[in-house]
Amino acid sequence: xxxxxxxxxxxxxxxxxxxxxxxxxxxxxxxxxxxxxxxxxxxxxxxxxxxxxxxxxxxxxxxxxxxxxxxxxxxxxxxxxxxxxxxxxxxxxxxxxxxxxxxxxxxxxxxxxxxxxxxxxxxxxxxxxxxxxxxxxxxxxxxxxxxxxxxxxxxxxxxxxxxxxxxxxxxxxxxxxxxxxxxxxxxxxxxxxxxxxxxxxxxxxxxxxxxxxxxxxxxxxxxxxxxxxxxxxxxxxxxxxxxxxxxxxxxxxxxxxxxxxxxxxxxxxxxxxxxxxxxxxxxxxxxxxxxxxxxxxxxxxxxxxxxxxxxxxxxxxxxxxxxxxxxxxxxxxxxxxxxxxxxxxxxxxxxxxxxxxxxxxxxxxxxxxxxxxxxxxxxxxxxxxxxxxxxxxxxxxxxxxxxxxxxxxxxxxxxxxxxxxxxxxxxxxxxxxxxxxxxxxxxxxxxxxxxxxxxxxxxxxxxxxxxxxxxxxxxxxxxxxxxxxxxxxxx
Amino acid sequence: xxxxxxxxxxxxxxxxxxxxxxxxxxxxxxxxxxxxxxxxxxxxxxxxxxxxxxxxxxxxxxxxxxxxxxxxxxxxxxxxxxxxxxxxxxxxxxxxxxxxxxxxxxxxxxxxxxxxxxxxxxxxxxxxxxxxxxxxxxxxxxxxxxxxxxxxxxxxxxxxxxxxxxxxxxxxxxxxxxxxxxxxxxxxxxxxxxxxxxxxxxxxxxxxxxxxxxxxxxxxxxxxxxxxxxxxxxxxxxxxxxxxxxxxxxxxxxxxxxxxxxxxxxxxxxxxxxxxxxxxxxxxxxxxxxxxxxxxxxxxxxxxxxxxxxxxxxxxxxxxxxxxxxxxxxxxxxxxxxxxxxxxxxxxxxxxxxxxx
Numbered sequence: 001x002x003x004x005x006x007x008x009x010x011x012x013x014x015x016x017x018x019x020x021x022x023x024x025x026x027x028x029x030x031x032x033x034x035x036x037x038x039x040x041x042x043x044x045x046x047x048x049x050x051x052x053x054x055x056x057x058x059x060x061x062x063x064x065x066x067x068x069x070x071x072x073x074x075x076x077x078x079x080x081x082x083x084x085x086x087x088x089x090x091x092x093x094x095x096x097x098x099x100x101x102x103x104x105x106x107x108x109x110x111x112x113x114x115x116x117x118x119x120x121x122x123x124x125x126x127x128x129x130x131x132x133x134x135x136x137x138x139x140x141x142x143x144x145x146x147x148x149x150x151x152x153x154x155x156x157x158x159x160x161x162x163x164x165x166x167x168x169x170x171x172x173x174x175x176x177x178x179x180x181x182x183x184x185x186x187x188x189x190x191x192x193x194x195x196x197x198x199x200x201x202x203x204x205x206x207x208x209x210x211x212x213x214x215x216x217x218x219x220x221x222x223x224x225x226x227x228x229x230x231x232x233x234x235x236x237x238x239x240x241x242x243x244x245x246x247x248x249x250x251x252x253x254x255x256x257x258x259x260x261x262x263x264x265x266x267x268x269x270x271x272x273x274x275x276x277x278x279x280x281x282x283x284x285x286x287x288x289x290x291x292x293x294x295x296x297x298x299x300x301x302x303x304x305x306x307x308x309x310x311x312x313x314x315x316x317x318x319x320x321x322x323x324x325x326x327x328x329x330x331x332x333x334x335x336x337x338x339x340x341x342x343x344x345x346x347x348x349x350x351x352x353x354x355x356x357x358x359x360x361x362x363x364x365x366x367x368x369x370x371x372x373x374x375x376x377x378x379x380x381x382x383x384x385x386x387x388x389x390x391x392x393x394x395x396x397x398x399x400x401x402x403x404x405x406x407x408x409x410x411x412x413x414x415x416x417x418x419x420x421x422x423x424x425x426x427x428x429x430x431x432x433x434x435x436x437x438x439x440x441x442x443x444x445x446x447x448x449x450x451x452x453x454x455x456x457x458x459x460x461x462x463x464x465x466x467x468x469x470x471x472x473x474x475x476x477x478x479x480x481x482x483x484x485x486x487x488x489x490x491x
Numbered sequence: 492x493x494x495x496x497x498x499x500x501x502x503x504x505x506x507x508x509x510x511x512x513x514x515x516x517x518x519x520x521x522x523x524x525x526x527x528x529x530x531x532x533x534x535x536x537x538x539x540x541x542x543x544x545x546x547x548x549x550x551x552x553x554x555x556x557x558x559x560x561x562x563x564x565x566x567x568x569x570x571x572x573x574x575x576x577x578x579x580x581x582x583x584x585x586x587x588x589x590x591x592x593x594x595x596x597x598x599x600x601x602x603x604x605x606x607x608x609x610x611x612x613x614x615x616x617x618x619x620x621x622x623x624x625x626x627x628x629x630x631x632x633x634x635x636x637x638x639x640x641x642x643x644x645x646x647x648x649x650x651x652x653x654x655x656x657x658x659x660x661x662x663x664x665x666x667x668x669x670x671x672x673x674x675x676x677x678x679x680x681x682x683x684x685x686x687x688x689x690x691x692x693x694x695x696x697x698x699x700x701x702x703x704x705x706x707x708x709x710x711x712x713x714x715x716x717x718x719x720x721x722x723x724x725x726x727x728x729x730x731x732x733x734x735x736x737x738x739x740x741x742x743x744x745x746x747x748x749x750x751x752x753x754x755x756x757x758x759x760x761x762x763x764x765x766x767x768x769x770x771x772x773x774x775x776x777x778x779x780x781x782x783x784x785x786x787x788x789x790x791x792x793x794x795x796x797x798x799x800x801x802x803x804x805x806x807x808x809x810x811x812x813x814x815x816x817x818x819x820x821x822x823x824x825x826x827x828x829x830x831x832x833x834x835x836x837x838x839x840x841x842x843x844x845x846x847x848x
Binding site for chain 2: 027067092111112132134155157161162165169184188196198200203208221222223224245248251252287290293349351352378381383413420422450452
């Protein structure tokens with residue numbers, strides 16, 4: 001499959017967009033395009049040909065029809081908080097911003113649903129239904145800024161997905177515009193819909209199959225009580241074992257997070273959460289449910305943590321202390337940003353039992369590449385966020401950080417995990433897709449793409465690598481847990 | 492029982508591809524009556540069975556598609572775990588593959604999720620006889636399109652499932668069923684009201700003027716919620732939910748057509764002649780009725796739902812309506828496109844889901 005090239009006529013494109021009635025906001029001057037040059041992964045930057053900011057579904061349809069007719073690539077963008085370069089513009093394309101779609105269209109307490117435009121922020125949904133005793137469960141750490149359209153495109157998770165699932169588990173219906181400008185309603189307000197589960201297929205499809213213009217989410221009742229425990233360990237392996245022990249005891253915490261020494265120290269310096277800075281690892285365990293349920297589980301988790309050789313177990317006394325404990329965890333990224341000029345956030349997921357080996361290997365990679373690393377980990381569901389510290393101003397460091405990150409992801413695949421748990425493939429992990437999937441599987445993905453977008457105009461070059469790219473990358477598909485560079489002995 | 496038949500199955504699919512023959516995928520034959528009639532050489536998956544990986548602390552089980560549900564559930568139960576979506580079996584031969592292919596879920600579905608929600612990964616044979624693997628054995632995985640979940644409910648029309656990885660959950664510590672005598676309107680209101688509260692609900696059904704409410708969780712949580720909801724505790728609660736799930740209640744013993752109506756949670760009483768059993772807090776309704784298919788479908792569609800002819804009349808009928816509610820032409824177009832992408836020669840279970848798929 002050849003790498004696609006696009007040669008749209010910029011003047012013709014702008015003329016067609018300007019002819020739309022009612023008029024659509026179009027940005028064309030370099031200084032106007034600049035704010036759109038990257039998303040949350042700022043290592044990759046490009047300017048699009050134009051940025052358009054439609055306000056209605058009809059305008060989105062018209063824009064896509066123009067792009068389809070003129071063979072112009074289209075990259076959809078929500079808040080631009082994504083961490084994998086999924087919203088990185090195409091130099092020959094239109095950057096379609098959904099930023100003006102900020103209306104909450106309907107809140108239905110009886111159905112426990114909210115229907116919103118794609119530019120509505122994740123947290124704004126919860127805030128809008130708070131008075132009804134309801135909330136929207138997925139809570140990516142960027143929830144204050146990230147938008148629901150982007151959440152659907154990335155199948156976002158968050159701290160609470162161990163118990164409450166990912167975006168795919170928490171939406172009922174989307175409206176989507178195809179590259180041909182057709183409006184599709186996918187899913188329904190019922191719990192299931194006839195035909196193929198296109199809702200699942202679209203969730204996490206990274207803007208490759210259509211543009212999401214409306215989302216109906218499920219709302220959950222707010223738990224009666226929430227409680228947080230902090231446990232400190234003198235060894236990350238013991239902390240990992242404690243996670244397994246809690247889950248084996250039949251308890252599914254609402255959140256179960258781990259941080260290692262460097263992450264604890266950075267977070268403490270930044271947020272003064274009262275973390276034990278001498279600990280090798282801490283676990284934060286959130287329990288929620290009814291009063292009785294939380295009381296029972298608190299006792300049991302406390303006991304398990306002590307048995308798992310925690311050096312300290314603390315229960316937040318009140319909502320304020322709970323918020324402070326979480327603040328440390330939630331500010332881990334900016335905290336690391338303060339101690340290092342740059343950091344590179346990874347997103348692999350592994351079966352939890354492999355945690356000790358993977359952490360050991362990350363430690364060894366850290367020495368090999370001479371770059372420090374801080375580990376933040378959604379421990380309950382095995383989603384690792386190693387933060388590789390580097391300085392982009394030092395020659396070669398960015399390349400070393402990327403190579404280090406690539407090694408971590410390939411290791412995640414080798415132990416039966418995945419290269420991305422919740423941040424998406426985007427531009428960033430396109431090469432590692434060649435490690436996770438073989439050519440037949442990638443070909444099947446391309447066929448799915450072609451079912452919706454045969455000309456490959458939606459977000460070209462992202463999410464699924466061409467076979468040619470994999471060949472150039474060195475095609476290190478990992479099969480049956482065997483890396484071609486059989487270096488599994490290292491752990 | 493454990494045997495790997497993937498090579499033989501692949502060879503049969505490749506031969507069918509080469510010769511342009513269609514295949515009728517079968518495993519436990521527990522649901523052959525479900526869906527529209529299909530035609531083809533039988534592709535027998537039942538022997539391709541065995542649990543491949545199960546580590547209770549990871550909350551994930553991986554098994555071959557022909558593994559019987561009974562074996563899977565017994566293995567999980569031995570470690571205090573279960574399938575949250577409580578799949579109906581309909582026969583003891585029911586397999587994992589058929590369960591996922593039909594996306595059948597039991598009474599806990601509105602509260603804990605459907606079969607598709609627990610699918611983490613799969614291995615399949617596509618229509619060109621290629622063995623492909625998607626998803627994985629971890630809960631969070633966004634690499635590539637979610638092909639595994641797309642297989643749930645596709646009735647085998649996109650590929651032959653070989654292996655599936657499912658998320659499992661700890662078995663609830665306690666379960667309690669409460670019975671309350673209520674009018675249909677009051678019941679629907681209560682179902683919606685209680686779902687808005689932080690209660691450990693795991694079932695809400697209504698039959699013959701009685702609401703059956705199931706609570707699952709820790710002992711304290713169930714006790715607290717049962718005091719709040721009130722009603723008579725049903726000693727044979729477990730049996731009731733099992734009979735409901737397996738359609739063994741007297742309600743289901745009929746020769747007339749059985750319709751499955753899937754509706755938004757707040758839908759009121761529908762004006763459809765026949766007898767109705769409410770499940771899923773009113774979001775799934777079983778209707779035994781001789782009404783015209785179009786009338787049922789139009790009524791349900793008005794409320795944003797859809798109707799499935801779950802079991803046909805056992806009396807011979809001149810014209811059998813399509814089993815599934817029709818799609819808009821636009822959606823049907825993309826269904827055909829996807830079918831083409833996975834099964835270009837249309838080998839697998841032709842027409843079973845929709846005519847031409």
